[in-house]
Amino acid sequence: xxxxxxxxxxxxxxxxxxxxxxxxxxxxxxxxxxxxxxxxxxxxxxxxxxxxxxxxxxxxxxxxxxxxxxxxxxxxxxxxxxxxxxxxxxxxxxxxxxxxxxxxxxxxxxxxxxxxxxxxxxxxxxxxxxxxxxxxxxxxxxxxxxxxxxxxxxxxxxxxxxxxxxxxxxxxxxxxxxxxxxxxxxxxxxxxxxxxxxxxxxxxxxxxxxxxxxxxxxxxxxxxxxxxxxxxxxxxxxxxxxxxxxxxxxxxxxxxxxx
Numbered sequence: 001x002x003x004x005x006x007x008x009x010x011x012x013x014x015x016x017x018x019x020x021x022x023x024x025x026x027x028x029x030x031x032x033x034x035x036x037x038x039x040x041x042x043x044x045x046x047x048x049x050x051x052x053x054x055x056x057x058x059x060x061x062x063x064x065x066x067x068x069x070x071x072x073x074x075x076x077x078x079x080x081x082x083x084x085x086x087x088x089x090x091x092x093x094x095x096x097x098x099x100x101x102x103x104x105x106x107x108x109x110x111x112x113x114x115x116x117x118x119x120x121x122x123x124x125x126x127x128x129x130x131x132x133x134x135x136x137x138x139x140x141x142x143x144x145x146x147x148x149x150x151x152x153x154x155x156x157x158x159x160x161x162x163x164x165x166x167x168x169x170x171x172x173x174x175x176x177x178x179x180x181x182x183x184x185x186x187x188x189x190x191x192x193x194x195x196x197x198x199x200x201x202x203x204x205x206x207x208x209x210x211x212x213x214x215x216x217x218x219x220x221x222x223x224x225x226x227x228x229x230x231x232x233x234x235x236x237x238x239x240x241x242x243x244x245x246x247x248x249x250x251x252x253x254x255x256x257x258x259x
């Protein structure tokens with residue numbers, strides 16, 4: 001039996017569907033979901049996990065009555081089994097991530113930690129080298145606070161916070177500033193450095209080293225998963241097969257899908 005999609009008064013025959021999906025940039029989404037389904041095909045849940053996950057899904061989506069569930073099935077054009085499969089997909093993906101990369105997290109964390117460490121620092125910038133030099137000596141000698149100088153003289157948005165920035169990943173500031181922040185002690189003020197059209201004064205307030213806590217583990221797992229998924233997408237091209245009933249052969253026409 002061949003199914004035909006009906007949307008309002010428009011009938012979409014199977015032959016039109018691939019081009020329609022491509023035209024609305026939905027083939028890439030379908031490709032991603034198929035790869036994810038393949039990845040979790042061998043992931044199983046206990047009866048308790050399955051029941052609890054479906055129950056939470058129903059509550060989150062306000063499917064708390066048989067009528068609401070029936071309406072959702074009709075709206076999505078799926079069966080009860082498909083809805084329950086959808087409800088448990090995220091948990092299975094989490095289990096897939098853990099089974100694949102959890103034992104590699106510590107090594108990966110050490111590899112990327114320099115980009116994950118954070119800093120809190122103060123910054124003051126001005127186009128005048130003379131003003132920058134004078135402000136540096138005033139701050140260093142204690143004649144004025146960094147915050148007051150930044151509010152009055154800094155020519156960037158940091159003036160609104162008294163020059164205070166962060167905590168931010170140490171990789172976020174200008175590379176020259178990041179390099180300086182990585183080598184100085186908390187509380188140390190550096191003489192003005194020239195960056196493009198600016199003369200910049202910086203002071204490291206605090207260094208916040210990244211920790212491999214539960215939140216970081218989740219972040220790293222998701223990052224490794226997305227890296228893997230991008231590679232799988234790259235190696236799983238989308239093609240349109242034109243099946244001409246008048247010929248035994250099939251023509252393979254690659255589809256270019258912009259994401």
